[in-house]
Amino acid sequence: MSNEANLHSHDSHDTNHEHHHETFITKYVFSQDHKMIAKQFLITGMVWAVLGGLMSVLFRLQLGYPDSHFSWLEDILGKWWVKDGQITPEAYYALVTTHGTVLVFFVLTAGLSGTFANFLIPLQVGARDMASPFMNMLSYWFFFAASCIMLSSMFVETGPFSGGWTAYPPLSALGSASPGSKTGMDLWIIAMALFVVSSLLGGLNYIVTILNMRTKGMSMTRLPLTIWALFFTAVLGVLSFPVLLSGFILLIFDRNFGTSFYLSDIFVNGVGALPNEGGSAILFQHLFWFLGHPEVYIILLPAMGMVSEILSVNSRKPIFGYMAMIGSLFSIAILAFLVWAHHMFVTGLNPFLGSIFVLLTLLIAVPSAIKVFNWLTTLWRGNIRFTPGMMFAIGFVSLFISGGLTGIWLGNSALDIHLHDTYFVIAHFHIVMGVASMFGMFAGIYHWYPKMYGKHLNNTLGYIHFWITIAGAYLIFWPMHYEGLAGMPRRYYDYSNWESFKQFADLNRFISTVAMIVFATQLLFLFNFFYSIFKGRKVTSLNPWQSNTLEWTTPLRPGHGNWPGEIPEVYRWPYDYGKDGQDFIPQTTPVGEEESHH
Amino acid sequence: MSTTTTAVPEKLWSGGKSPFKVEYGKLMMWYFLMSDAFTFGAFLIAYGTTRFATNGWPNPNEVFKSYPFASENANAPLVFVSIMTFILIISSVTMVLAVQAGQQMKKNAVVINLILTIIGGAAFLSCQAWEWNHLFHEGAWWGRNPFLNADGTASTTNFTNFFFTITGFHGFHVFSGVIINIIMLIMTLTDTFEKRGHYLMIEKAGLYWHFVDLVWVFVFTCFYLI
Amino acid sequence: MEHTAVAEHHEGGKKEVIRVTIILTVLTIIELALGFAMMGMENQRLRLAIKGAIVILMLSKAFYIVGYFMHLKHEVKNLIMTIVVPLFIFFWFIFSFLYDGNSFKNLKNTYDPYKKELSTTKAEKKEEAKEIKTDEKKKAVD
Numbered sequence: 001m002s003n004e005a006n007l008h009s010h011d012s013h014d015t016n017h018e019h020h021h022e023t024f025i026t027k028y029v030f031s032q033d034h035k036m037i038a039k040q041f042l043i044t045g046m047v048w049a050v051l052g053g054l055m056s057v058l059f060r061l062q063l064g065y066p067d068s069h070f071s072w073l074e075d076i077l078g079k080w081w082v083k084d085g086q087i088t089p090e091a092y093y094a095l096v097t098t099h100g101t102v103l104v105f106f107v108l109t110a111g112l113s114g115t116f117a118n119f120l121i122p123l124q125v126g127a128r129d130m131a132s133p134f135m136n137m138l139s140y141w142f143f144f145a146a147s148c149i150m151l152s153s154m155f156v157e158t159g160p161f162s163g164g165w166t167a168y169p170p171l172s173a174l175g176s177a178s179p180g181s182k183t184g185m186d187l188w189i190i191a192m193a194l195f196v197v198s199s200l201l202g203g204l205n206y207i208v209t210i211l212n213m214r215t216k217g218m219s220m221t222r223l224p225l226t227i228w229a230l231f232f233t234a235v236l237g238v239l240s241f242p243v244l245l246s247g248f249i250l251l252i253f254d255r256n257f258g259t260s261f262y263l264s265d266i267f268v269n270g271v272g273a274l275p276n277e278g279g280s281a282i283l284f285q286h287l288f289w290f291l292g293h294p295e296v297y298i299i300l301l302p303a304m305g306m307v308s309e310i311l312s313v314n315s316r317k318p319i320f321g322y323m324a325m326i327g328s329l330f331s332i333a334i335l336a337f338l339v340w341a342h343h344m345f346v347t348g349l350n351p352f353l354g355s356i357f358v359l360l361t362l363l364i365a366v367p368s369a370i371k372v373f374n375w376l377t378t379l380w381r382g383n384i385r386f387t388p389g390m391m392f393a394i395g396f397v398s399l400f401i402s403g404g405l406t407g408i409w410l411g412n413s414a415l416d417i418h419l420h421d422t423y424f425v426i427a428h429f430h431i432v433m434g435v436a437s438m439f440g441m442f443a444g445i446y447h448w449y450p451k452m453y454g455k456h457l458n459n460t461l462g463y464i465h466f467w468i469t470i471a472g473a474y475l476i477f478w479p480m481h482y483e484g485l486a487g488m489p490r491r492y493y494d495y496s497n498w499e500s501f502k503q504f505a506d507l508n509r510f511i512s513t514v515a516m517i518v519f520a521t522q523l524l525f526l527f528n529f530f531y532s533i534f535k536g537r538k539v540t541s542l543n544p545w546q547s548n549t550l551e552w553t554t555p556l557r558p559g560h561g562n563w564p565g566e567i568p569e570v571y572r573w574p575y576d577y578g579k580d581g582q583d584f585i586p587q588t589t590p591v592g593e594e595e596s597h598h
Numbered sequence: 599m600s601t602t603t604t605a606v607p608e609k610l611w612s613g614g615k616s617p618f619k620v621e622y623g624k625l626m627m628w629y630f631l632m633s634d635a636f637t638f639g640a641f642l643i644a645y646g647t648t649r650f651a652t653n654g655w656p657n658p659n660e661v662f663k664s665y666p667f668a669s670e671n672a673n674a675p676l677v678f679v680s681i682m683t684f685i686l687i688i689s690s691v692t693m694v695l696a697v698q699a700g701q702q703m704k705k706n707a708v709v710i711n712l713i714l715t716i717i718g719g720a721a722f723l724s725c726q727a728w729e730w731n732h733l734f735h736e737g738a739w740w741g742r743n744p745f746l747n748a749d750g751t752a753s754t755t756n757f758t759n760f761f762f763t764i765t766g767f768h769g770f771h772v773f774s775g776v777i778i779n780i781i782m783l784i785m786t787l788t789d790t791f792e793k794r795g796h797y798l799m800i801e802k803a804g805l806y807w808h809f810v811d812l813v814w815v816f817v818f819t820c821f822y823l824i
Numbered sequence: 825m826e827h828t829a830v831a832e833h834h835e836g837g838k839k840e841v842i843r844v845t846i847i848l849t850v851l852t853i854i855e856l857a858l859g860f861a862m863m864g865m866e867n868q869r870l871r872l873a874i875k876g877a878i879v880i881l882m883l884s885k886a887f888y889i890v891g892y893f894m895h896l897k898h899e900v901k902n903l904i905m906t907i908v909v910p911l912f913i914f915f916w917f918i919f920s921f922l923y924d925g926n927s928f929k930n931l932k933n934t935y936d937p938y939k940k941e942l943s944t945t946k947a948e949k950k951e952e953a954k955e956i957k958t959d960e961k962k963k964a965v966d
Binding site for chain 2: 837838841845848849852855856858859860863875878879882885886889890892893894895899900902903906907910911914917918921922924925926928929932933940942943944
């Protein structure tokens with residue numbers, strides 16, 4: 001038997017999928033259908049987003065109202081978290097740490113690229129399912145296990161890990177360093193190790209599916225930009241998460257087996273001098289940020305890809321500079337690996353090395369600017385439809401610009417020495433990475449919800465959600481720039497003891513209040529989401545957005561296998577909007593004889 | 599844009615088939631190995647960084663100088679580890695032969711070569727177990743370093759810390775490789791691949807096994823030679 | 825059609841395997857010879873040069889294993905590119921980590937004289953400690 005023939009029989013686990021009998025367990029729980037796995041990722045991610053958001057509300061409560069007592073909180077959360085109606089310092093640090101970990105990894109990595117890579121890749125490249133549906137299922141269940149363990153760490157006696165989401169030693173390496181460094185840290189690190197496995201299983205699948213499983217005619221330059229972005233996201237994850245895993249393994253040895261990879265001679269209050277010697281905590285920072293910086297783009301790139309697609313569809317214009325978009329995604333992906341030490345300018349990093357890192361960091365501005373200009377020119381003179389998804393996509397561009405500009409400040413090592421670890425940094429990365437990616441995620445949900453559930457989300461609630469969220473995002477994070485410039489450090493429990501920060505007491509209260517309003521608005525979105533699954537307006541058109549891409553050629557509620565018959569063939573790129581007087585030409589339409597070239 | 603592309607003669611990238619002419623499992627194995635290369639790379643680079651950040655380091659020739667059944671004062675640096683290296687290279691060769699036999703659908707040759715590979719892997723693991731045991735009895739372990747720096751000054755525990763962690767992680771890979779090969783052997787013996795009509799699984803197991811050999815090339819150089 | 829070509833290729837494959845095995849063996853022997861030559865060598869520059877040579881030999885061994893045993897050399901060119909190109913990240917990865925490690929050592933030696941002293945003079949004490957340790961072990965064995 002020839003190898004070539006094998007390849008085909010192997011690659012096309014095809015049509016007979018649909019005839020499998022599906023029980024409740026195989027359909028909704030241990031599902032191998034990429035669409036169901038996407039929904040599982042999405043809903044788990046949403047649960048985490050609510051928890052993570054709630055945590056931020058709680059610690060903003062402390063920052064905004066340091067002198068007030070909320071005795072009712074004590075009844076809800078218990079003595080460890082709240083004492084005399086005030087969040088305890090231990091609880092405050094635990095909240096900040098868990099908020100960071102959960103939002104960065106569980107919501108914006110698993111919840112964002114887990115959801116949309118799973119949902120969109122097979123649908124948009126024209127495949128029946130992922131290359132390996134089984135590994136795809138495992139990917140979700142590893143994530144689920146990680147979630148359970150992370151959640152359980154909230155309930156241990158000494159509290160969850162509280163040394164910041166970056167888990168720097170010695171707080172993470174020495175059990176005696178703080179209450180959270182005990183069982184809480186053990187659970188944290190196990191959860192994160194499982195999470196790394198999950199994202200590797202997922203990432204390998206995404207890459208191979210995009211490369212190997214494209215339908216006929218779907219060459220790489222006919223892929224929607226979503227797929228390109230998800231492709232680079234997966235590459236970043238596959239190459240950088242292993243480094244974090246190595247760093248964590250060394251950390252586990254430091255915690256449990258008496259090594260001193262990350263520990264120099266150290267004296268712990270109440271314990272005395274520890275016999276560690278020769279290690280360096282900076283090594284951990286290097287290993288962590290070797291993942292940590294690509295991680296920022298793992299979070300951001302899927303949002304960029306989806307925004308590109310949504311902007312083009314809803315301005316009824318081809319995306320401007322398709323190849324430039326791919327090129328800038330590619331250069332961002334490369335640069336992501338070369339700039340990690342810009343998080344470490346104040347560690348005593350060698351200045352010569354630091355200057356190279358500054359140069360490489362500032363280079364990122366070039367592809368980012370290319371993307372921004374291309375988005376703006378795509379919008380320029382477009383026939384724009386302001387759907388909620390489109391609003392969020394435009395909001396993403398706005399946030400990406402205003403957050404990205406402060407990145408240029410922080411990338412300079414000279415400025416960073418002043419701004420490092422202040423609220424300026426908080427403002428920068430929350431706008432450019434946190435809220436912006438959230439906007440990308442919302443845009444994706446509003447845009448592809450009809451495909452996911454066969455229903456529309458309520459538009460009015462969508463607009464309310466959008467306007468309050470974008471106004472709130474700017475109201476929360478814009479003032480933080482000024483606090484940071486004034487030198488207000490991050491991760492402090494209480495600022496009221498410092499004369500110089502007293503001026504910000506009112507501002508902090510304002511920020512906290514807005515944060516609570518914005519959080520409440522997200523609950524509105526949740527209501528919209530779950531209500532619409534059951535009671536939403538039914539989708540009547542196969543292609544509600546008049547879009548070119550392949551997912552809209554499937555039935556309203558595609559079964560496992562996506563297309564009932566043959567997978568359609570592709571003849572053109574996905575951005576033929578407003579061409580030759582036609583509003584849109586789907587990818588499956590053959591190129592006509594007299595058709596113009598673009 | 600779309601009209602100007604795919605001018606390549608074979609149109610490998612135009613969709614509907616693998617642009618690399620490989621099935622997805624093999625491609626996935628390749629990319630998994632690449633990510634695993636970053637795991638090992640990070641370990642070895644962390645080791646290098648710590649070594650660069652430390653004054654003085656033990657001389658490996660004074661540490662790894664014994665071999666099984668040797669007398670107390672044996673001084674034979676590099677001998678035992680070179681035997682280990684050759685065991686792994688030879689087991690890699692038998693694995694290649696197993697893969698080639700699989701491509702030609704020769705079941706018996708596959709079986710013989712897989713058994714040889716498994717024996718090679720087991721032999722390597724036993725050698726490593728002996729060496730760990732020997733070092734342990736010399737007082738070396740995680741967090742304990744009885745050896746002095748090459749210049750006679752005191753040495754940090756990071757020498758043994760990294761040695762045990764990295765060779766241990768590599769040994770874990772060898773161990774899982776042996777397990778995978780045993781599974782492949784059982785599947786071959788029960789004619790699973792014959793029924794399937796191809797031995798592609800063995801190719802993937804082979805890739806993993808060669809990767810283990812590849813990592814040893816680096817570990818061997820970094821710990822014993824340099 | 826494709827099949828016969830593949831089969832022929834693999835008939836020649838056995839020869840290739842033997843050739844590569846011999847090359848790997850020879851490279852390893854050279855490495856070992858260099859390792860032996862380095863023992864007791866005082867000239868630090870020459871040591872460094874030999875270490876460099878060993879690294880080059882290591883990389884060429886890696887090339888032969890990946891290229892021939894793992895069959896990468898016979899894959900489609902683009903597949904080779906997707907494997908090889910990301911590995912270039914290692915250049916910067918290795919360079920900056922080691923450079924910063926070295927810089928960290930210099931900083932410690934400059935600004936922490938106690939550390940510096942500790943790492944240059946404490947040898948004999950440790951020797952004693954070691955002897956005590958071995959004594960203890962002997963006692964334990966007895």
